[in-house]
Amino acid sequence: MNFKKIFFSLLITISCFGLSAQNNTSSPYSGLGIGELEMSSGGRNTAMGQTGIGLRSNLFMNTANPASLTAIDPQSFLFDIGVNFEYTKLENKSKSVDVTDGNLSWLQIGFPISKKLFGAISINPKSSVGYNIFTLKSIDGLPAQYESLYEGTGGLSEAAGMLAWKLSKNISFGAKAGYIWGNVSQTLEQNIVISSTQYSLIQEDNISYAGSYFNLGTQLSVPFSSKSSFVLGSIVGLSSRLNSETSTTITKSYSSSSEIMASDVKSSSTAKLPIDFGVGVSFLYGPKWVAAIDYKRSNWDEATLNISSEKLSTNNSYRMGFEFSPKNDPKSFRQTAKYRLGYRFDTGYIKMYNYQIHEQAITFGAGIPIKRDKSFANFSVELGLRGTTSANLVQEKFVKLNCSFNLWDRWFTKRQID
Amino acid sequence: MSLVLTILTVSCNISTIEDFVVGENFIKDKTGITMIDTLTIQSSIVKFDSIISNSSGRLLVGNNYNSFSGYKNSKAYMEMVFDDDISYTEFVFDSICMVLNYDTYYSGDTTVTQTFEICQLQEEMELDDNSYLYTTSRFTYNSSPLGSITLTPRPNTNSTINIRLADRFGEKLATMIKEENDTIEDETLFKEFFKGLVIQSKENVKGSVIGFSTADSETSESTETETTSTKPEIRLYYHLTPNPGDLSDLYYKFSFNSDGIYFNQITEDNSNSLMEGISETENERSTKLTNNQLFVQSGVQVFSKIKIPYLDNLFWMGENSAYIGATLRLFPVKGTYKTADLPDSLYVYNADRKNHITGQVTAPGSTEEYVYATLNVNVDVEETVYYEVDISSYIDTDLKESMETNRSFIIGYGSTAAKKTANHIILGGANSGKYSPELNVYYYHN
Numbered sequence: 001m002n003f004k005k006i007f008f009s010l011l012i013t014i015s016c017f018g019l020s021a022q023n024n025t026s027s028p029y030s031g032l033g034i035g036e037l038e039m040s041s042g043g044r045n046t047a048m049g050q051t052g053i054g055l056r057s058n059l060f061m062n063t064a065n066p067a068s069l070t071a072i073d074p075q076s077f078l079f080d081i082g083v084n085f086e087y088t089k090l091e092n093k094s095k096s097v098d099v100t101d102g103n104l105s106w107l108q109i110g111f112p113i114s115k116k117l118f119g120a121i122s123i124n125p126k127s128s129v130g131y132n133i134f135t136l137k138s139i140d141g142l143p144a145q146y147e148s149l150y151e152g153t154g155g156l157s158e159a160a161g162m163l164a165w166k167l168s169k170n171i172s173f174g175a176k177a178g179y180i181w182g183n184v185s186q187t188l189e190q191n192i193v194i195s196s197t198q199y200s201l202i203q204e205d206n207i208s209y210a211g212s213y214f215n216l217g218t219q220l221s222v223p224f225s226s227k228s229s230f231v232l233g234s235i236v237g238l239s240s241r242l243n244s245e246t247s248t249t250i251t252k253s254y255s256s257s258s259e260i261m262a263s264d265v266k267s268s269s270t271a272k273l274p275i276d277f278g279v280g281v282s283f284l285y286g287p288k289w290v291a292a293i294d295y296k297r298s299n300w301d302e303a304t305l306n307i308s309s310e311k312l313s314t315n316n317s318y319r320m321g322f323e324f325s326p327k328n329d330p331k332s333f334r335q336t337a338k339y340r341l342g343y344r345f346d347t348g349y350i351k352m353y354n355y356q357i358h359e360q361a362i363t364f365g366a367g368i369p370i371k372r373d374k375s376f377a378n379f380s381v382e383l384g385l386r387g388t389t390s391a392n393l394v395q396e397k398f399v400k401l402n403c404s405f406n407l408w409d410r411w412f413t414k415r416q417i418d
Numbered sequence: 419m420s421l422v423l424t425i426l427t428v429s430c431n432i433s434t435i436e437d438f439v440v441g442e443n444f445i446k447d448k449t450g451i452t453m454i455d456t457l458t459i460q461s462s463i464v465k466f467d468s469i470i471s472n473s474s475g476r477l478l479v480g481n482n483y484n485s486f487s488g489y490k491n492s493k494a495y496m497e498m499v500f501d502d503d504i505s506y507t508e509f510v511f512d513s514i515c516m517v518l519n520y521d522t523y524y525s526g527d528t529t530v531t532q533t534f535e536i537c538q539l540q541e542e543m544e545l546d547d548n549s550y551l552y553t554t555s556r557f558t559y560n561s562s563p564l565g566s567i568t569l570t571p572r573p574n575t576n577s578t579i580n581i582r583l584a585d586r587f588g589e590k591l592a593t594m595i596k597e598e599n600d601t602i603e604d605e606t607l608f609k610e611f612f613k614g615l616v617i618q619s620k621e622n623v624k625g626s627v628i629g630f631s632t633a634d635s636e637t638s639e640s641t642e643t644e645t646t647s648t649k650p651e652i653r654l655y656y657h658l659t660p661n662p663g664d665l666s667d668l669y670y671k672f673s674f675n676s677d678g679i680y681f682n683q684i685t686e687d688n689s690n691s692l693m694e695g696i697s698e699t700e701n702e703r704s705t706k707l708t709n710n711q712l713f714v715q716s717g718v719q720v721f722s723k724i725k726i727p728y729l730d731n732l733f734w735m736g737e738n739s740a741y742i743g744a745t746l747r748l749f750p751v752k753g754t755y756k757t758a759d760l761p762d763s764l765y766v767y768n769a770d771r772k773n774h775i776t777g778q779v780t781a782p783g784s785t786e787e788y789v790y791a792t793l794n795v796n797v798d799v800e801e802t803v804y805y806e807v808d809i810s811s812y813i814d815t816d817l818k819e820s821m822e823t824n825r826s827f828i829i830g831y832g833s834t835a836a837k838k839t840a841n842h843i844i845l846g847g848a849n850s851g852k853y854s855p856e857l858n859v860y861y862y863h864n
Binding site: 137139140141142146148188190192194195196197199201203248250252254255256257261262 | 449450451452453455740741742743744745781782783784789806807808810860862864
């Protein structure tokens with residue numbers, strides 16, 4: 001029964017990844033760097049302002065800190081799959097445009113290996129590229145402007161394996177090793193009229209990425225009173241490399257003829273992704289209240305990417321979240337609905353015209369128990385803002401809906417009859 | 419779920435993202451289009467002495483002068499035929515004259531007095547094996563003229579000029595008419611008798627070259643088409659004795675033979691000009707020797723030649739770069755022209771290393787469409803006048819040939835204009851400061 005369920009879920013996942021040609025973003029900012037960074041550590045985290053470093057739960061998957069896996073109940077496993085839909089209004093000083101996107105957010109499974117050792121695997125988008133940019137450029141010394149159209153789709157995915165060790169009742173360590181891969185295709189089109197002939201120069205770049213990363217996490221539970229406790233958590237991500245190979249084709253089209261100027265010219269480069277570091281704390285008050293605060297810092301300014309370093313800056317993330325379970329009765333095994341609220345502020349890793357592209361969002365959502373076991377359907381809404389309309393930039397107002405199923409089930413249970 | 423459906427519905431209403439213009443900074447840093455205007459240009463002039471000039475559609479007579487090429491002189495050669503309705507009547511010969519009609523074309527200074535002479539050919543004109551005659555073709559004629567006129571031409575008036583011819587010539591014709599001589603009835607015999615004539619003007623005058631009509635003009639008013647005789651003719655005036663009908667102004671007519679041979683012989687005296695010493699074999703001269711000035715001329719054809727010797731340098735633009743196109747601008751030198759007199763366009767030909775024309779420069783992406791150097795007049799604070807030509811395909815061809823280039827392109831008057839006008843334009847050559855040719859090469863880089 002359990003395996004059927006897993007198999008079925010995997011099937012859905014794979015078909016979702018098959019559909020991942022569907023854009024995950026339409027942000028003009030996603031053309032820079034490796035695209036728009038995805039936050040995909042679990043359905044509960046999303047509704048709680050993307051907190052998670054200091055969160056522990058036996059019910060909900062949390063891959064923000066691998067040390068949290070030690071909270072999984074023995075002889076059970078957690079399976080979490082999420083999808084999202086995003087509606088964005090792009091605005092600059094003069095115009096606005098509406099776009100919608102959607103995709104799989106994550107698939108993650110956590111399970112115990114032994115009494116002290118826990119494992120997890122996850123697969124999720126790492127970043128998304130989806131832009132469609134129209135701009136007018138000029139040539140030095142000439143009055144005329146020419147049209148530039150830029151289109152990009154694709155993104156990076158990551159698959160990770162996690163291992164967590166429960167040193168003692170209150171101290172846990174975790175490690176996460178991941179593989180990052182993906183494809184981004186960019187079409188850069190420039191149109192220029194030279195002496196009444198219209199020329200179209202189309203550069204098609206197909207970039208394939210591959211890289212890996214490694215990070216560590218720890219959590220420390222501090223019982224506070226009989227009713228309440230703290231969890232302190234920290235994570236550190238080690239610098240990781242991302243290799244890319246680009247295949248470039250340039251086509252020149254004019255007066256009904258078309259010429260390939262460069263065909264499948266290969267180039268490769270290595271990008272250095274940033275070191276990150278985060279701390280978080282959660283406070284559990286009785287069976288009904290959870291509050292969490294995270295701070296995370298990613299040193300993007302020290303990363304090397306295919307854009308000028310002036311456009312990269314340190315990303316500081318400040319996150320807070322609450323969870324309220326009004327009907328939760330610790331004496332009952334029956335699960336009740338959980339209501340969540342959060343706020344997050346990211347300074348962003350892209351800087352343009354000296355404006356860092358901030359992103360902030362308020363989040364709210366609910367976890368609704370399904371069936372009679374410990375499984376939940378999680379819903380969340382993020383209302384957010386990214387960027388600014390100053391300095392010819394773009395502001396994005398977005399509504400992101402996330403829907404995930406966090407399934408709890410028994411894990412390799414030997415029937416213990418005696 | 420209904421919320422999700424609502425969102426999906428919204429996605430169908432996405433307004434066009436093309437309207438959403440964002441700043442340049444959003445995209446990959448380096449890609450774009452660049453223009454380079456620093457490629458070396460070599461300029462020179464090339465003189466083509468002989469141009470096909472028979473049946474040019476205009477008779478050119480006169481002299482003009484410019485400081486670049488010196489004196490030009492044009493003579494018009496033609497044949498005359500008698501009119502079909504010459505029939506004998508009792509008449510008394512009065513006088514004979516030639517009538518020419520201005521066709522409004524002129525080039526040069528029309529205020530200068532010139533003398534036009536009409537001389538009789540001593541040999542019959544013949545076309546060459548290809549049925550051509552050239553501006554350099556020659557036929558002998560009697561140097562003592564049948565008649566002449568000294569005048570200041572007024573080509574813009576629709577008037578005619580009458581040149582009185584020698585009475586003895588008229589009397590000879592009158593006698594033939596009276597005798598009903600076969601010469602007046604048989605075309606071949608007439609041609610033997612009167613082989614044709616040349617209209618020439620005294621040389622080395624800083625005057626003008628004038629155009630005369632070779633065809634009758636037709637004016638159509640509503641339904642009726644009226645033909646006015648405007649081609650050259652010789653009129654033999656007479657009166658009747660007795661004259662019962664009191665008729666006056668009677669004449670027999672010998673007309674310009676439109677179907678016969680006619681051509682303009684145009685010569686140039688380059689002495690004391692910038693082109694002094696240029697010859698048929700050494701027909702090219704660098705603008706370094708012509709005050710950095712380029713020149714195009716019709717009548718005696720002179721082309722401006724442009725060579726871009728280091729085009730290969732474009733290959734150093736790097737990988738993932740692509741040549742797009744190129745334009746060349748040539749600037750007429752202020753003070754040497756009247757904007758209204760400049761032709762709207764000039765022809766552009768490919769030339770090989772021996773300056774032989776190998777065809778017109780084609781439009782980009784076409785083998786049948788050609789490019790021209792077209793006149794642009796921008797009136798801003800100051801008037802800017804230039805000829806611009808799209809030389810994209812010329813450079814494209816050059817770039818695709820790996821060998822060092824020996825090619826060039828030459829700009830000048832087309833063959834039609836060359837044989838029926840005697841114009842010129844002085845343009846800035848390489849290194850002539852603000853009149854220097856502008857070569858703009860556009861390329862894409864990333």
